[in-house]
Amino acid sequence: xxxxxxxxxxxxxxxxxxxxxxxxxxxxxxxxxxxxxxxxxxxxxxxxxxxxxxxxxxxxxxxxxxxxxxxxxxxxxxxxxxxxxxxxxxxxxxxxxxxxxxxxxxxxxxxxxxxxxxxxxxxxxxxxxxxxxxxxxxxxxxxxxxxxxxxxxxxxxxxxxxxxxxxxxxxxxxxxxxxxxxxxxxxxxxxxxxxxxxxxxxxxxxxxxxxxxxxxxxxxxxxxxxxxxxxxxxxxxxxxxxxxxxxxxxxxxxxxxxxxxxxxxxxxxx
Ligand SMILES: Cc1cc2nc3c(=O)[nH]c(=O)nc-3n(C[C@H](O)[C@H](O)[C@H](O)COP(=O)(O)OP(=O)(O)OC[C@H]3O[C@@H](n4cnc5c(N)ncnc54)[C@H](O)[C@@H]3O)c2cc1C
Ligand code: FES
Numbered sequence: 168x169x170x171x172x173x174x175x176x177x178x179x180x181x182x183x184x185x186x187x188x189x190x191x192x193x194x195x196x197x198x199x200x201x202x203x204x205x206x207x208x209x210x211x212x213x214x215x216x217x218x219x220x221x222x223x224x225x226x227x228x229x230x231x232x233x234x235x236x237x238x239x240x241x242x243x244x245x246x247x248x249x250x251x252x253x254x255x256x257x258x259x260x261x262x263x264x265x266x267x268x269x270x271x272x273x274x275x276x277x278x279x280x281x282x283x284x285x286x287x288x289x290x291x292x293x294x295x296x297x298x299x300x301x302x303x304x305x306x307x308x309x310x311x312x313x314x315x316x317x318x319x320x321x322x323x324x325x326x327x328x329x330x331x332x333x334x335x336x337x338x339x340x341x342x343x344x345x346x347x348x349x350x351x352x353x354x355x356x357x358x359x360x361x362x363x364x365x366x367x368x369x370x371x372x373x374x375x376x377x378x379x380x381x382x383x384x385x386x387x388x389x390x391x392x393x394x395x396x397x398x399x400x401x402x403x404x405x406x407x408x409x410x411x412x413x414x415x416x417x418x419x420x421x422x423x424x425x426x427x428x429x430x431x432x433x434x435x436x437x
Contacts, residue, residue, distance in 0.1 A: 169195030201293035205263030206397035283367025304329035312347020
């Protein structure tokens with residue numbers, strides 16, 4: 168993990184509340200893996216004081232070397248509003264890469280990737296990484312869900328990789344008119360994936376986890392808890408350990424990607 172001043176290469180509005188920012192990183196990104204994140208200080212001043220966590224959307228490569236990262240972000244509050252205002256040539260304090268990555272279990276052939284809303288941010292990097300590791304594009308199915316059509320992001324990126332993408336919206340404005348977990352549930356018995364990777368709202372993760380668990384399918388989830396420090400110092404990102412009442416791990420250090428077997432997403436039954 169490295170702290171550095173990252174130069175803003177671009178900061179583009181994508182429509183709606185979504186933006187992509189490119190950051191030049193002079194060091195530290197050589198071993199970057201999909202699922203890892205960075206903590207960004209979004210203002211030069213004291214307000215907001217705390218860095219904000221963002222997944223690496225894509226590495227930026229030059230001559231075979233990772234020279235920066237791109238972040239896909241949604242404006243939701245003060246910090247991300249400030250981030251949307253930075254311009255090329257500005258510098259941002261960046262800490263990272265941090266946290267765990269999505270892993271490819273041995274003998275994996277068929278894969279489901281499930282993304283809800285901005286949870287799609289780390290999934291294009293993941294999909295490309297899987298193909299580089301020898302997974303066939305036709306063995307990967309991506310499910311992208313959002314509230315409305317403008318929340319369905321990165322579809323062209325998956326298309327470019329040759330990966331089939333199913334979409335769903337809450338309001339029916341694009342794709343299936345349902346939660347994204349319904350097409351997952353309908354497809355899972357036919358396709359029989361060996362592993363499911365998921366990132367999105369907690370309720371979506373719970374549902375995906377239930378689908379995987381009922382069928383004994385391996386499942387890795389990226390948990391986007393609120394994080395104040397990103398380094399294991401504040402205990403603000405505690406996640407309960409499965410079958411160990413009162414035991415917690417840090418989403419920032421031990422996660423954000425967890426094997427479903429490690430953590431307790433559900434309240435234990437009485
Ligand atoms: C590991 C990790 C990776 C992330 N990756 C991305 C990413 O790639 N792109 C992206 O846009 N966002 C990502 N997030 C969420 C992002 O960190 C928050 O949206 C951001 O910190 C909000 O800052 P803010 O000052 O704009 O909003 P605040 O003023 O802090 O909050 C505004 C609203 O957003 C809610 N909120 C804040 N943080 C979170 C969170 N972590 N989860 C759910 N709701 C939250 C608050 O409850 C509040 O309602 C990630 C979070 C984590 C922990
Ligand atoms: S964010 Fe501070 S301990 Fe994890």
